[in-house]
Amino acid sequence: MNPTDQLVATPAPASLAAWERCRRSVGGGVSSGQRATAAPHPLFVDRAAGALVWDLDGREHVDYVGAWGPMVLGHSHPVVLEAVAAVLPRLQMPGMGHRGEYEAAEAVLAAVPGAERLLWSNSGTEAVQVALRLARAFTGRNKVVKFVGAYHGWHDSVYASVTRHEPGERATAQTRGQNPHALEDLVVLPFNDVERVRAVLAEAAERDIAAVIVDPVLSSGGLVAPDPEFLRALREGCDGRGTLLVLDEVITGFRVARGGAAERWGVTPDLWTCGKAIAGGFAHSAVLGRADVIDQVSDGVTHSGTYNGNPVALAAVEATMRVLAEPGTYERLEETSEQVLAGIRRAAAATGADLRPYRVGSILSLGLTDRPALARLQSLLLEEGVLLLPTGKMFVSTAHDRAAVQRTETAFARALGRW
Numbered sequence: 001m002n003p004t005d006q007l008v009a010t011p012a013p014a015s016l017a018a019w020e021r022c023r024r025s026v027g028g029g030v031s032s033g034q035r036a037t038a039a040p041h042p043l044f045v046d047r048a049a050g051a052l053v054w055d056l057d058g059r060e061h062v063d064y065v066g067a068w069g070p071m072v073l074g075h076s077h078p079v080v081l082e083a084v085a086a087v088l089p090r091l092q093m094p095g096m097g098h099r100g101e102y103e104a105a106e107a108v109l110a111a112v113p114g115a116e117r118l119l120w121s122n123s124g125t126e127a128v129q130v131a132l133r134l135a136r137a138f139t140g141r142n143k144v145v146k147f148v149g150a151y152h153g154w155h156d157s158v159y160a161s162v163t164r165h166e167p168g169e170r171a172t173a174q175t176r177g178q179n180p181h182a183l184e185d186l187v188v189l190p191f192n193d194v195e196r197v198r199a200v201l202a203e204a205a206e207r208d209i210a211a212v213i214v215d216p217v218l219s220s221g222g223l224v225a226p227d228p229e230f231l232r233a234l235r236e237g238c239d240g241r242g243t244l245l246v247l248d249e250v251i252t253g254f255r256v257a258r259g260g261a262a263e264r265w266g267v268t269p270d271l272w273t274c275g276k277a278i279a280g281g282f283a284h285s286a287v288l289g290r291a292d293v294i295d296q297v298s299d300g301v302t303h304s305g306t307y308n309g310n311p312v313a314l315a316a317v318e319a320t321m322r323v324l325a326e327p328g329t330y331e332r333l334e335e336t337s338e339q340v341l342a343g344i345r346r347a348a349a350a351t352g353a354d355l356r357p358y359r360v361g362s363i364l365s366l367g368l369t370d371r372p373a374l375a376r377l378q379s380l381l382l383e384e385g386v387l388l389l390p391t392g393k394m395f396v397s398t399a400h401d402r403a404a405v406q407r408t409e410t411a412f413a414r415a416l417g418r419w
């Protein structure tokens, strides 16, 4: 989309101007490609606090973008900021050992039952890369099973069959410029298909399958709750066949429960990949898992990264874990998420709008697959002061209070009335 081609009158003219300027220095005018799909154009913001964001025109919005997942505590949670402010003047970035590494690791491992060790990295993409390398090294096998619609980061070896998939088990590349050979070791199966998973994993050794990686809510594939039988089939299918189960909890971790999807649906993987919410809005991620798998990093498996385990991010991780461990946190988050959903449903019913929203924990989906209809609704909601992802997903945080929930319902009622 070219900003000068904007046909709709925008409720955010300063953002449109900023995007035009940004495109002259930043490729595409956005720092992560998907942000360009926001309707009617990417929003440029000046300030955020709790559940609210202020754009460059000074307009206030209730925010459900949540930085695309990390802001489970809302923007600029005081405990997180305080921890970061405390460490900054003392130790910015040593590239050597420091106390924060194990203090934050202990806090994370305490939150995730069954995880024995972790490795620090900077993004979900990196964590997935490390996890798959560990799995291949541990098993001496090459193939990895992923599911249609699942996004596990943008690296060549797993960025496949997310938004489109050719029939069969072969991976479909997602982007121009992707090394097609990097996808040769991917096996792609339908999500929640218990029978297929059982059949394929029964032959895991013969088929050289090192790992199964699964985003338990298929967050990029339309948000789908996992069939508990499916997760059981994955665990049982890997057990005894020398295959590792990697639960990609970059979205679900510390969000659908303190111990993530593993806790919520009672499945213990061999490795977890975590990012986003782990650091409450700072850039960090981790691979958690069995000690014998993780400890391969002391035995010939490379895991590197200049910024891994930096004190600033780890102060944020430790503080985030501390806040999330407060009793009642997840009960309240569920309750708020249900109220947001109920409000949207009431607004849809009142206006007769054909909208079937649903939620998995604190992640909501409007359930709209018609892109133009979704884009129009996103534009109308922008006018009404509610922000959601271009995919129609909404991340609820612990900072969304009664007033934010009420404003959301009102905004939906008004937007749906004109949709």
Ligand SMILES: Cc1ncc(COP(=O)(O)O)c(C=O)c1O
Pocket: 122, 123, 124, 125, 126, 128, 151, 152, 153, 154, 215, 219, 220, 248, 249, 250, 251, 275, 276
């Ligand atoms: C399930 C899942 N895994 C991995 C990633 C990649 O994380 P990052 O964007 O931090 O590299 C994402 C990003 O949205 C994700 O949703």
